[in-house]
Amino acid sequence: MFEARLVQSSIFKKVLEAIKELLNEATFDCSDSGIQLQAMDSSHVSLVSLNLRSDGFDQYRCDRNLSMGINLASMTKIMKCAGNDDIMTMKAQDNADSVTFMFESPNQEKMSDYEMKLMNLDQEHLGIPETDYSCVIKLPSAEFARICRDLSQFGESVVISCTKEGVKFSAAGDIGSANIKLAQTANVDKEDEAVSIEMQEKVSLTFACRYLNYFTKATPLSPQVCLSMSAEVPLVVEYKIGEIGHIRYYLAPKIEE
């Protein structure tokens, strides 16, 4: 038996918004420790890794490990039926071929349940090594979304260069070129608005704008985003999900051949 209850169903709505443009379907792996998802986009350029810890749920029970193959368009339809303030419970029997979503209004006067068929998905799991990154940049997530949106007007690629002084995002194309520099914030009253840089070594890497823009769909999940970079390895874009977990996107760099 699997049962997970979340008072704020809006968190789950936001998680779905953050993955549904990048992935068509995905396997939600449920275990005693929580719900995990790992999936590559169809072009195998990026990888999404989602972790929702069991202790972040209001109630959580998972007697046996369960892999739920889910069509994300179908799940989006169901999550649209939930009010933002609704309490959500996901429920499945062991070896089930369906999962049930239950939504309760805050005053408990409206209860609805939706059963969704599960899919059998062939899933490839990739081993992601623990890495010490040369540069770790934390910045407001809305600022990052704005930068990705603005630069994608200029070209298909963004160069992210990080030094101790700051981080520079650049793009160039037919209409011209663009550079956005962010310095580390000196004095911050509000932590959410800070830009901080931890640098061991300078790094400059090129990435596809299109994918960065997909990642920024996670912006409503967190006021801050963390970018981790090392030479010639994938960029990590991480958004914390409240007290419950995180979503990480890995993006393969573009390399001069």
Place this chain on the structure above:
Amino acid sequence: RTNQTSIDRFFQTL
């Protein structure tokens, strides 16, 4: 020219 690499190249399939 820069070419897009694939994510499989960096992480091993388990």
